Amino acid sequence: MSKTYDSSSIQVLEGLEAVRKRPAMYIGDTSTKGLHHCVFEVVDNSIDEALAGFASFVRVTLNTDGSVTVEDDGRGIPVDVHKTEGVPAVEVILCKLHAGGKFDKDTYKVSGGLHGVGVSCVNALAESLEVEIHRDGGAHRQTFSRGVKTMELERLGDSDRHGTKLTFKPDATIFDTVEFVYDSLSRRLREMAFLMGSSGLVIELSTENGERSDTYEYPGGLVDYVEFINENKQALHEKVISISATTEDSQGNAVDVDLAMQYNDTYREDVHCFVNSINTTEGGTHLSGFRAGLTRALNNYAKRESLIKANEVPPSGDDFREGLACVLSVKLADPQFESQTKIKLGNREVEGIVASIVQEQLTTLIEETPSLGKTMVNKAVLAARARDAARRQRDLVRRKGALASGNLPGKLADCQSKQRDETELYLVEGDSAGGTAKMARDRVFQAILPLRGKILNVEKARLDKMLNHEEIQILITALGAGFGADEFDLEKLRYGKIIVMTDADVDGSHIRTLLLTFFFRQMRELVEAGRIYIAAPPLYKLKRKGKERYILDEREMRRTLLDIAVEGARVESILGEDLFEGDTLRELMDAVQQLEHFREEFADDRRGLSLAQYVAAADGERLPRRRVRLADGSAEIFHTSAAGAVRFEELSADDQAHADLFAYPEADEIETLLATLSKHKVRFVDLHPDDETARYRVTEDGEEPIELNDLPAVVAFLREAGEKGVDIQRYKGLGEMNAEQLWESTMDPERRTLFPVVLEDAMVADQLFSTLMGPGVEPRREYIEKHALEVRNLDV
Numbered sequence: 001m002s003k004t005y006d007s008s009s010i011q012v013l014e015g016l017e018a019v020r021k022r023p024a025m026y027i028g029d030t031s032t033k034g035l036h037h038c039v040f041e042v043v044d045n046s047i048d049e050a051l052a053g054f055a056s057f058v059r060v061t062l063n064t065d066g067s068v069t070v071e072d073d074g075r076g077i078p079v080d081v082h083k084t085e086g087v088p089a090v091e092v093i094l095c096k097l098h099a100g101g102k103f104d105k106d107t108y109k110v111s112g113g114l115h116g117v118g119v120s121c122v123n124a125l126a127e128s129l130e131v132e133i134h135r136d137g138g139a140h141r142q143t144f145s146r147g148v149k150t151m152e153l154e155r156l157g158d159s160d161r162h163g164t165k166l167t168f169k170p171d172a173t174i175f176d177t178v179e180f181v182y183d184s185l186s187r188r189l190r191e192m193a194f195l196m197g198s199s200g201l202v203i204e205l206s207t208e209n210g211e212r213s214d215t216y217e218y219p220g221g222l223v224d225y226v227e228f229i230n231e232n233k234q235a236l237h238e239k240v241i242s243i244s245a246t247t248e249d250s251q252g253n254a255v256d257v258d259l260a261m262q263y264n265d266t267y268r269e270d271v272h273c274f275v276n277s278i279n280t281t282e283g284g285t286h287l288s289g290f291r292a293g294l295t296r297a298l299n300n301y302a303k304r305e306s307l308i309k310a311n312e313v314p315p316s317g318d319d320f321r322e323g324l325a326c327v328l329s330v331k332l333a334d335p336q337f338e339s340q341t342k343i344k345l346g347n348r349e350v351e352g353i354v355a356s357i358v359q360e361q362l363t364t365l366i367e368e369t370p371s372l373g374k375t376m377v378n379k380a381v382l383a384a385r386a387r388d389a390a391r392r393q394r395d396l397v398r399r400k401g402a403l404a405s406g407n408l409p410g411k412l413a414d415c416q417s418k419q420r421d422e423t424e425l426y427l428v429e430g431d432s433a434g435g436t437a438k439m440a441r442d443r444v445f446q447a448i449l450p451l452r453g454k455i456l457n458v459e460k461a462r463l464d465k466m467l468n469h470e471e472i473q474i475l476i477t478a479l480g481a482g483f484g485a486d487e488f489d490l491e492k493l494r495y496g497k498i499i500v501m502t503d504a505d506v507d508g509s510h511i512r513t514l515l516l517t518f519f520f521r522q523m524r525e526l527v528e529a530g531r532i533y534i535a536a537p538p539l540y541k542l543k544r545k546g547k548e549r550y551i552l553d554e555r556e557m558r559r560t561l562l563d564i565a566v567e568g569a570r571v572e573s574i575l576g577e578d579l580f581e582g583d584t585l586r587e588l589m590d591a592v593q594q595l596e597h598f599r600e601e602f603a604d605d606r607r608g609l610s611l612a613q614y615v616a617a618a619d620g621e622r623l624p625r626r627r628v629r630l631a632d633g634s635a636e637i638f639h640t641s642a643a644g645a646v647r648f649e650e651l652s653a654d655d656q657a658h659a660d661l662f663a664y665p666e667a668d669e670i671e672t673l674l675a676t677l678s679k680h681k682v683r684f685v686d687l688h689p690d691d692e693t694a695r696y697r698v699t700e701d702g703e704e705p706i707e708l709n710d711l712p713a714v715v716a717f718l719r720e721a722g723e724k725g726v727d728i729q730r731y732k733g734l735g736e737m738n739a740e741q742l743w744e745s746t747m748d749p750e751r752r753t754l755f756p757v758v759l760e761d762a763m764v765a766d767q768l769f770s771t772l773m774g775p776g777v778e779p780r781r782e783y784i785e786k787h788a789l790e791v792r793n794l795d796v
């Protein structure tokens, strides 16, 4: 970057009203996605500073007041007076659309995603924005609101630092939601850190309250990324392969190609590709170039070394990518995207460029390290064999008619409607519940498929074995959309919704997980299209005054009984003259009831504090998030999870082995409950007073008043009163319901609860499935131990 920027290189285009009028035009939409887009818009600028060699860190902080701060140690936004505008450049950059010194053609914007609309858009959509700049020997500050300055640029004093610190609070009148989602920001920032890795950049994300903080620093770049992907998988060769080159296209523009890859023992291809740091989820010419180069290099090598026998099925391109984890990143000056959403690269020339770089460097590499070449080819030979076996298996099954639609499995009770989108297929655990469901359903639009026993864990099986499994064949046939990478066709799906209906017990949740694993691995499109649902059969039925209702779980039960009791009841405090009734009474009783519930849970959990001790350890209104207990019995309490985790990690290995780290994930919930108490002027310590004084007078409609000691006693009394005239039935499983009950509670669209299965982050899901359902015992044990700390009611 030889070019120097100053205010003269910034051109002025138009005003910001346009952005406020039609925000979606600039940031995509006004959902969480658009909201996050604003953060990345600023972050991109910081990252550009890092790529240009001026910044070494980017720090993102989610502040308690709902604003977000992005800080870097780059050159700082220019503050000198703009030649034609006559105001400081920073003001032009923040208040004029498309103004930005970086709009020159000399360099491409490497960090940018869909971004590049300019920080002025962020300013336009911010209720308030403050920028602090260290540059030219001084510290400077200016503030804005909704794109308009609220003060002139101010010089705060001398400074020998350089950098930009920008804080903005999103405008709640523009966005559907102004709450940043930590995990979602963290995912993209981590991805950016991987992609920028080798430039030495450190990206930090934290919340101002210290609750969460993460540092992303990946000097290994793409190699680190691939190691991360393969973290819980068995790698087939020790070192991650790294390929990179810079060339020119026919126009003389620079094209950078970087990739890292490593085979693992799974059967899936896991390739992530990027263009100028944009995740091109639909691939494009760079991806097809990579595939061609890989296939050619390995095919030629296999031929030369006679690694494939004459009577053997030759590996296809797919076979060469079985079990391949790969990250491919290309950078080019003028990317052409095939779709508006920029997820598929269209530049034709890139294909040949990537293909020849990959072929060339890979060939050299495997010639230098023959064992590596053999490992890769062998994996592909096995994949080809399995593919062939699967094909034969499929042909066999197809000949038997099982995979062809039109020849439906006998167990399936199909529905009548041909309007696909209004139809539903229930996958039911066991023949007996299946039978009930068949009687219960509305046969016009509901189909039932009973599944017997456990279906195969597809995480541990290859295709041919999977197709051999009868329940899976039946499932594939019933869905009617085919199977396998080239055959699955969402359009052919025979039902609008696929609903998994299992018992609320260990077996039920296991079967549910196996089914979800199957859908995620083999029919991901079904999940992505939002077609999969989980049915929620109730745990209880409650009858009162001739009326029945179903209750989903314990918690709803407690609340319902209290609701009934609170009707027509009044509670007076004898000492304080407070009167509670109606909604106020319900709110207070509900809080007391929940706190008592926590009190019991604390009493018998292994974290070793009573609820009273725990609440007493509060710092102001903040409850502890972590507690570390050492082997000698001494313990420390931490109000932020980060501090507790750090303290734990600081211990020696021996101390760690003998120390316990306890998490309090319910802290937020309890804080809210305590706040409700204080809203009603009740102190936590008064819930269980030491003496036996009657403090509350309770009057139920048409009954004599009764005096009680404390609020938990009032709750118990009211709940007992509520239970009078109420008949409760508990269901242990679907099998205990008759057809009518099953229909009313779980299958009637008007009354049931359905949980849609959504795929938030395919990469995280992928790792989770590998960890929990894959063959490795150690990663699973680690996962469960780590998360056991976070889980209170492990409902299995």
Ligand code: 0RA
Residues within 6 Å of the ligand: 004, 005, 006, 042, 045, 046, 049, 072, 074, 075, 076, 077, 078, 093, 100, 101, 102, 119, 164, 166
């Ligand atoms: C315009 C020109 C220059 C830098 C920046 C903007 C800039 C913007 C942001 C936003 C967040 N951090 C930032 N850092 C820099 C070039 C300045 C020069 O030539 O010295």
